[in-house]
Amino acid sequence: MFIINCPYCGERDQSEFSCGGEAHIVRPKQPTELSDDEWAEYLFMRKNIKGVQFERWNHAHGCRKWFNMVRDTSNDKIHAVYKMGEKPPVI
Amino acid sequence: MTKYRISKTRFVDQTKTVSFTFDGKTYLGFEGDTLASALLSNGIHLVGRSFKYHRPRGIMSCGSEEPNAICQINNNTDLTEPNVRATEIELYEGLSASSQNCWPSLNFDIGGINNLISPFIPAGFYYKTFMWPKSFWKKIYEPLIRMSAGLGKSPTQPDPDIYDHKHEHCDVLVIGGGISGIISAKIAAKNNLKTILIEDKNILGGSTIYQNNKNFIIDNKKSNEWLMDEISELEKLDNLTIKTRTSLAAFHSYNYLLAKENVSDHLPLNKKNGSIRQRLWKIRADKVIVAAGAIERPLVFNNNDRPGIILSNSVKKYLDFYGVSSGLNNIIFTNNDSAYETAVSLFEKGISVKIVDIRKKSSSIIVKNAEELGIKIYWNSTVVNTFGYKKIKSIEIMNLSEDGSNVTGDKKKIQCDCLAISGGWTPMVHMHTQSGGKLDFREIDQVFVPSEKSENHINVGSCYGDFELEEIVKNTNNKVKKFLNINEDSFDKISVLCSKETEKKNIWLLPNIISENKTKSFIDFQNDSTAKDIKLALREGFKSIEHVKRYTTTGMATDQGKLSNMHALGIIADTAGVKMGTLGTTTFRPPFTPLTFGAIVGRSVGKFFDVERKTSIHEWHIQKDAKFENVGQWKRPWYYPINNENLHEAVQRESKAARNSAGILDASTLGKIDIQGSDASEFLNRVYTNAWSKLGIGKCRYGLMLNEDGMVYDDGVTTRLGENHYLMTTTTGGAANVLSKLEDYLQTEWPELDVYLTSVTDHYSTASICGPNSKEILKKLFPNKNFSDEAFPHMSYQDAIIDKIECRIMRISFTGELSYEINIESKYGKSLWENCIKAGEEYKITPYGTETMHLLRAEKGFIIVGQDTDGTMTPIDLQMDWIVSKKKYDFIGKRSLYRSDTIREDRKQLVGLLTDDPNEVLEEGAQIVSELDKKPIEMIGHVTSSYFSPNLNKSIALAVVKGGKKMKGQKLFVPMENKNINVTVSDFIFLDKENKRINA
Structure with missing residues (x-):
């Protein structure tokens, strides 16, 4: 059970948050111009890394804001949290 | 006595x-x-x-x-x-x-x-035997296995006890109240750190508290006396909370721990007085010091499971702590020095004791002590058999060969009534590994010890692998000081004298002259698995410890292998000829000891199990004896029985009334989202499949929302209240998820849009009046309003006032009838409802519940998302092509609608079904087939909604069928347990396809 440092609210218990999967997958601006394979790549393919992973999280039972988090999935160490739209830190 | x-x-x-x-x-x-x-x-x-x-x-x-x-x-x-x-x-x-x-x-x-x-x-x-003949399974094997399976009997009544949950925060949590835990807690608390010490027994002190042997001295006192003084000092410390009868259940990441406190389990039934039985503590600690101790290992030899065979240190505890001697004629069987403390204790109380030791010698202080007392020691010997069915009576011992792999010489029989065994000690590394910590294998005494990498928790004492009193005291002191950044403390100059073990020897499976197949050397006593079971598993090709464990069930009983796991590993390593340290261990999962369900759920039982949401009109429904159904967390009226009607009778009456005169439904539970902002129209264009920009102010439109994979996610009517202001309705169950999904897109994909979403589900109550007389009722309620079709057409809304209270009237319909929905602030919901009932009296206005609502909409062929769809249906599958905009460049899910999979023509598609016998009502969920003779029989679809329609006087059903769009008129079958029902594919709109009623 992590302690997550919400960029808007500060440290809160993990039970207040929900995870939205891999971060920095941008919805294509012109989906109609993509092939089936390219669209499937966006829609279904996720890396699911063992190690440092960039993730989307939502402070669902708090400010309801979405933000990004860098977490090592092998030991749950949280390296950074940053707001949506901010540049991902180099880990 | x-x-x-x-x-x-x-x-x-x-x-x-x-x-x-x-x-x-x-x-x-x-x-x-x-x-x-x-x-x-x-x-x-x-x-x-x-x-x-x-x-x-x-x-x-x-x-x-x-x-x-x-x-x-x-x-x-x-x-x-x-x-x-x-x-x-x-x-x-x-x-x-x-x-x-x-x-x-x-x-x-x-x-x-x-x-x-x-x-x-x-x-x-069991895996090998109960395979054949197949017909034996149901009647013979299964009942037999069920009769012999399981331990104990579960209660048949609801649990009458009260359980509690409590959150706690501290600087330092110390797990275990033995000597190392006490030293740790004292250092922490004396340095102004808020400290909690938990101990699963009812008193502190661990095994040192009854260590009265004169060879174990701290600061010139016997170690138990010294510890007693420490404990009384400890109890005076302000910063320290001591929780006894509290056992650690789980150690999660980020130092989040669960501990179970037995609050009243130890009290007589008549003194519990309704007090809480157990409390689950949810502790968040800045630093954790694990001082969980070690567990003594048994020895594995033939017939090592007889009553009267007890772990050596337990014999000592029963003797020195409880004053009880486990036997009057004891033999101690050991591979290490610690068992000699038990021997000395027994001897000093005048109880007969002999020692069998697999080692050749030992020259430690405690062994010398035993020898000087004249206790008989059989060196280099092992027990090869035990006798006595319900209690041990005697043992046979033999000498060990030079390398310990075999036995030599003659058997010697010795009488006893208690055999105390000691195979050394296993550090309790469960907490450490639960928190994510790894282990190292220590070859010299064959133990796994914590490999410490975390900055926020340490292990001290014997759970760290320190077994001798001096190293326990000194290492704990040094380690805790470093961990908590403390320079000096009262333990720095402590003097400790103790016996130190010089000779170590370990044999996981002791040799025997009897062939292995004829021995029973138990490893897991609770699940009855033996050394030869482990060897059999290896011979049959199992290699991984996780597989051997599951195949033999070693370590899988309620004790989770606390005594057995290490022996299983050791025997696997020896048999396979590999180093034990390379095998790894099985995973130690929480809880450390079994938790009651009561402790896990705490107060979340009965009416506190989940939130119950009720509309402001709820009391009225109760007065009318409505039966309720759960829709998400909402309690919705299901039907309103009159004169002992059953569900079917009530629904037939209610739905006839709604079509013939007037019906009223509490629609307050529908999700409502208020949408505002200059880009609100553009936002709706992106989230719904149809176009919104041209919707006039004051108009309503039905919308279908997809997931990005093209599957129908939710639906509802959205009303344009103003230039930049919409009110969206969602399904009752989907409201929260829809809001979250929309927020996600707004915040992460389209932050450039000026749009604000607010959930207003609870803010408004809704009375939905439908039927040919609904307009007349509305006229009575709002005498100043013009309800002509020109002034107030279908799919439009108007503001209105009733009893000086503002409300909104939407002319929209989910039943196919002329229909109005009145939204009013929730606190006026009940009075609005009562006004409607009163105004409708002359038209016999009939309240109807969700079941009638479902029937009415099915007659009209309107889908319910979640009933007629299941996350695999596109709008095209639902034959709702009309709502998918061809002109819009993009919306959520658009691209997925022409993926190779979604354009398949043999996808399951929505159809109507009519039974050949109009009185036969299909079961929802029933499978549909086209050929009865084919084997295996191919299931081509299933029934999603099915009712007897009183208005059409026949059974109707909605179903999804592969390629169903092109099957109109085709005969299909619905095979049931005792018969096959003949059905014909039909249009899924059964009533008023021309919309005459809606526009009446």
Whole structure:
């Protein structure tokens, strides 16, 4: 059970948050111009890394804001949290 | 005092007698006893039968590792509990306990025949045997296995006890109140750190508290005396909270821990007075110090499971802590020095004791002490057999060969009534590994010890692998100081004298002259797995420890292999010829000891299990005897029976009334989202499949929302209240998820849009009036309003006032009838509803529930998302192509609608079904087939909604069928258990396809 440092609210218990999967997958601006394979790549393919992973999280039972988090999935160490739209830190 | 209660101790109050029953017979013990110590004081060792072979089993330990002495307590009451360890139950007046896994009685157990046929039931017996003939499974094998499966009996009544949850925060949490835990807690608390010390026993002190041996001295006092003084000082510290009877259940990441406190389990039934039974502490600690101690290992030899065979240190605890001698003629069988402390203790109390040691010699202080006392020691010897069915009577020993792999010489038989065994110690690394920590293997004494990498928790004392008193005290002090950044403390100059072990020897499976197939050397006592089971698994090709564990069930009983895991590993390593350290261990998962369901759920039972949401009109429904149905968390009226009507009768009446005159529905539970902002229209364009920009102010439109994969996600009517202001409705169950999904897109994909979303579901109550007379009722309610079709057409909204209160009227319809929905602030919901009922009296306005609503919309062919769809239906599958905009460049899910999979023509598609017999109503969920003779029979679809329509006077159904769009008129079959129902594919709009009623 992590302690997550919400960029808007500060440290809160993990039970207040929900995870939205891999971060920095941008919805294509012109989906109609993509092939089936390219669209499937966006829609279904996720890396699911063992190690440092960039993730989307939502402070669902708090400010309801979405933000990004860098977490090592092998030991749950949280390296950074940053707001949506901010540049991902180099880990 | 009984024959076995041989001395007084400060831990058991022998002035306070406690009576209890075991298997129906009454016995006496004292306050301070556990059930196990009280039974032993009465000379009772036999307490249960083993799981598989039904062998007689006795008390084996004095703590949570106990595999044998598990009891059913308070049998035949609503407080009964199975699988309770007798070694952990504090004795109280009136306690009733009984043995498990035996029939008809503990002393004569028919299942004991399994012991005789045991050569025929090896590991994997069940997997291998009950395969054939197939027809035997249901009638013979399954009932047989069910009869013999499981331990104990579960209660049949709801749990009458109260359980509690509590959150706690601290600077330092110390787990374990033994000597290293006490030192740690004192250092932390004295340095102004808010400290909690938890201990699973009822008093602090661990095994040192009864260590009265003169060879273990701290600051010139016997170690138990020294510790006693420390504890009384500890209790004075302000920063320290001591929680006894509290056991750690789980150690999660980020130092989040769960601990279970037994609040009133130790009290007599008449003194509990409705108090909380157990409390689950949810602790967040800045730093954690694990001082969980170590568990003594058994030795694995032939017939090592007889009643009267007890772990050596447990014999010492029963003796020095409870004043109970487990036997009067004891033999100690050991591979290490610690068992000599037990021997000396027994000898000093005048009890007969001999020692069998697999080592060739040992010259430590404690061994010399035993030799000087004249205790007989058989060096370089091993036990090869034991005798006595319900209690041990004698043992046979032999000499070990030079390398320890075999036995030599003659057998020697020795009489005894108790065999105390010690195979060394296993550090309790469970907490460390639960938190994510790894282990290192220490070759010299064959133990796994914590490999410490975390900055926020450490292990001290014997759970870290420090077994000798001096290293425990000094290392704990140094380690805790460093961990907490403390320079000096009162333990810095402490002096410790103790015996130190010089000779170490470990043999996982002791050799025998009898062939291995004829021996029973138990590893897991609770699940009855033996050394030869492990070897068989290896011969059959299992290699991974995780697989061997599951195949042989070693370590999978309620004790989770606390005594058995290391031996299983050791035997695998020896047999396979690999190093034990390379095998790894099985995973130690929480909880450390079994938790009651009560402790896990706490107060979240009964009406606190989940939130119940009720509309402001709820009381009215109750007065009308409505039956309710759960929709998400909402309580919605299901139907309103009159004069003992059943569901069917009520629904037929309600739906006829709604079509013939007027019906009224409480639609307050529909999700409502207020959408504002200059880009609100653009936002709706992106989230719905149809176009929104041209929707006029004051108009309503039905919208379908997809997931990005093209599947229907939600639907509802959205109304344009103003230029930049919409009110969206969602399904009742989907409201929260829709809002979250929309927020996600707004915040992460389209932050450039100026749009604000607010959930207003609870802010408005909705009365939905439908039927040919609904317009007349509305006219009565709002006499100043023009309800002509020109002034107030279908799919439009108007503001209105009733009783001086503002409200909104939407002319929209989910039933196919002329229909109006009135939205008003929730606090006026009930009075609005009552006004509607009153105004509708002359038209016999009929309240209807969700069941009638479902029927009415099915007649009209309107889908319900979640009933007629299941996350695999596109709008095209639903034959709703009309709502998918071809002109819009993009919306959520658009691209997925022409993926190779979604354009398949043989996808399941929505159709109507009519039964050949108009009175036959299909079952929802029933499978549909086209050919009955084909094998295997191909299922081409299923029924999603089915009703008897009183308005059409026939049965109607909605279904999804592969390629159904092109099957209109085709005959299909719905095979049921006893018959096949003939059906014909039809249009899914059964009533008023021309929309005459809506526009009436």
